[in-house]
Amino acid sequence: QSVLTQPPSASGTPGQRVTISCSGSSSNIGSNYVYWYQQLPGTAPKLLIYRNNQRPSGVPDRFSGSKSGTSASLAISGLRSEDEADYYCATWDDSLSVWVFGGGTKLTVL
């Protein structure tokens, strides 16, 4: 049972927009930055979004992040086949004094 709750799966067709949610609490998402990671099959995780809504250089602007209260979302527009991957949210938890990850969302491009 993860501290952060993500849907286990999401799907969309090429060109569509999909969103992945990440729900937490006041001690984690509510008071700290949210990070999103993309893990392509058989590879290491890669930073996708940092500090809630910032994109590292090289990440397409099709990817965007947002945060409101104790929830965060990752949006992917113009879905492409190469976006098929697992996506994880993460943040610091002030009460537990640990980093916490969501359980991950497997994105399928139909």
Added chain:
Amino acid sequence: EVQVLESGGGLVQPGGSLRLSCAASGFTFSSYAMSWVRQAPGRGLEWVSATSGSGGSTYYADSVKGRFTISRDNSKNTVYLQMNSLRAEDTAVYYCAKLEEVVIRGYGMDVWGQGTTVTVSS
């Protein structure tokens, strides 16, 4: 280029020990916190431990507290994870990651290594 490279994984019996290493390059090592994150087969990411830039502050997941020890040698640009009293449930790919800032709290992992596999089995 900013890089981190893990080593030291392998097969170990339950109750045994293993030390993982993570060599960093391309950045001022002592200016950044470092972390270990693991992923059991077919499972999600699980944060394990982190150390501040100076090594003076460390944090652990409850699942490894008292068994694992994180340390760093800033003169060698290397962070370590000493794993003792290993259990079958510690079997995973262990990733080393650089954090965004010198402190651990609040600023996340921005560069990840390729991982090293630890298998705990008799």
